[in-house]
Amino acid sequence: MDPIQINLSAPIYGSNGTGVVPNQVGESFEVPDSLLVALTSAFKRMLAQPGPHGATLRAMFGNHRYKFVGEMPVGYTHVRFTRDDGRRDIRVYGHSSGLCYNSAAQFLPHVVAMLVLSDRCYCNLCHEVDTKESYDSVTLSVKQAVNVQNSLHFYTRRLNYHRQRKQMPLNPAHPANNRVGGRVQRDIAMQKLGQSHIQQSERQEEE
Numbered sequence: 206m207d208p209i210q211i212n213l214s215a216p217i218y219g220s221n222g223t224g225v226v227p228n229q230v231g232e233s234f235e236v237p238d239s240l241l242v243a244l245t246s247a248f249k250r251m252l253a254q255p256g257p258h259g260a261t262l263r264a265m266f267g268n269h270r271y272k273f274v275g276e277m278p279v280g281y282t283h284v285r286f287t288r289d290d291g292r293r294d295i296r297v298y299g300h301s302s303g304l305c306y307n308s309a310a311q312f313l314p315h316v317v318a319m320l321v322l323s324d325r326c327y328c329n330l331c332h333e334v335d336t337k338e339s340y341d342s343v344t345l346s347v348k349q350a351v352n353v354q355n356s357l358h359f360y361t362r363r364l365n366y367h368r369q370r371k372q373m374p375l376n377p378a379h380p381a382n383n384r385v386g387g388r389v390q391r392d393i394a395m396q397k398l399g400q401s402h403i404q405q406s407e408r409q410e411e412e
């Protein structure tokens with residue numbers, strides 16, 4: 206049977222790619238084809254793997270073969286970096302952290318989260334953002350805005366974390382930083398907003 210063809214740029218997958226490509230020295234834009242071929246192979250290997258993870262995936266995706274065709278997920282760009290020895294490393298840009306994926310296999314978990322329309326992603330870049338609590342990830346996205354309590358809770362926690370570290374720059378994109386008074390104003394505003402929600406959010410987390 207022919208493989209099921211998937212075009213990751215289809216709107217249904219709701220890609221969260223930023224479209225940002227830093228365009229660094231030695232990097233050149235590439236057509237998506239070779240990356241999609243590598244992604245197809247990596248997905249095949251992932252579906253075939255033994256153990257509970259493979260079984261879960263097979264339960265979700267069935268006993269089909271899949272082939273990624275067409276374009277990259279919206280906002281993600283395939284770039285190659287030419288090294289001194291002539292080898293050309295894969296770089297996939299578009300993640301909110303500003304970092305890139307260095308292989309199709311690395312990018313694949315993020316793609317799978319997209320395919321199953323999951324809000325939770327366990328790719329190494331999303332994981333890094335979560336564990337390091339990167340300041341850049343503090344964006345009041347549409348999803349977070351839907352759950353204002355939680356977003357305020359996370360924001361306040363991250364704010365406190367970075368306040369402790371002290372050297373983190375302000376996020377100029379945050380509306381609170383555009384007001385006169387900058388940091389002070391932002392801190393007071395977030396404290397006021399955050400405190401009333403923290404207890405409630407913590408209760409929710411415990412459940």
Ligand SMILES: [Zn+2]
Nearest residue numbers: 315326328331
């Ligand atoms: Zn991810």
